[in-house]
Amino acid sequence: MKQKLTIVKVGGNVINNAEALESFLSDFAALEGNKILVHGGGKRATQLAGDLGIEAKMINGRRVTDEATIEIVTMVYAGLLNKNIVATLQSKNCNALGLSGADGNSIQAHKRKVVEVDYGFAGDVDGINAQNIATFINGGMTPVFCAITHDGKGQLLNTNADTIASTIAVGMSDLYDVSLVYTFEKNGVLTSVEDDDSVITDINSEKYVQLKADGIIADGMLPKMENCFNALQQGVSEVIIGNPTVIKNKEQLFTTLTL
Secondary structure, eight states, X not given: OOOEEEEEEEOGGGTTOHHHHHHHXXXXXXXXXXXXXXXXXXXXXXXXXXXXXXXXXXXXXXXXBOHHHHHHHIIIIIIIIXXXXXXXXXXXXXXXXXXXXTGXXXXXXXXXXXXXXXXXXXXXEXXXXXXXXXXXXXXXXXXXXXXXXXXXXXXXXXXXXXHHHHHHHHHHTTTSEEEEEEEOSSSSSBSOTTOTXXXXXXXXXXXXXXXXXXXXXXXXXXXXXXXXXXXXXXXXXXXXXXXXXXXXXXXXXXXXXXX
16 A cells, blocks of 8 residues: 655745745644645745846746746745745754755756747746655655756756646655645635635536636636646546645635546
8 A cells, every 4th residue: 555645735825924834834844644845936036026126027827937037936936935944844843855856856847838928947847756756755854845847958947836746746646645735825716716715615527627618717726727637637646725724624615626
């Protein structure tokens, strides 16, 4: 029987709220068993870019990563945020190891091909080095991945953190019984973004198609959901979406996804 592995992605406004992040990290540190944390940090990167007089360029909700921006996101994601998260987890007796995709050749990616839009140094993930990541876990460490990958040729790439979490979950599912948890400031997938209690508790593939057609699932939630179903289709045992406290309290409202 495979050991259990829980992969948690934290993002949204949680990253930018010191009190909410501290509370979440306390809960994550207390989470028993093998675990991996994946974090974003786009809003903090946008803030730093503004402080440095560099305008953040967004097209269709995605960041255009030029030469200046790849330096900024690397500093913020792999440096400031990642190491602060690791230090906080260490203070809570969780032996965290901060990683980018380049470390241990953990996550391989390629520069996104130019079709209609050139997103610059944006990376699309090719795969992960599951054995290396398992070595860290078996050594008693908790990997903490930021949203930076590499192309194997010396170039760092800015990569969607939801995609990283999904890809790691898929890659590790050959070795572990994997649960994937997406946490953000909402209670789950909502029928109305104005009502935090309007959680759709269960969504399967058929229902997902209908919710998209009805416009209930749209915009930024679409790529997140696509990552969720991609993970389920490739061997991940469980995918849930909820607010950060869902990792310790399953009595509250949250969304469970199934095929």
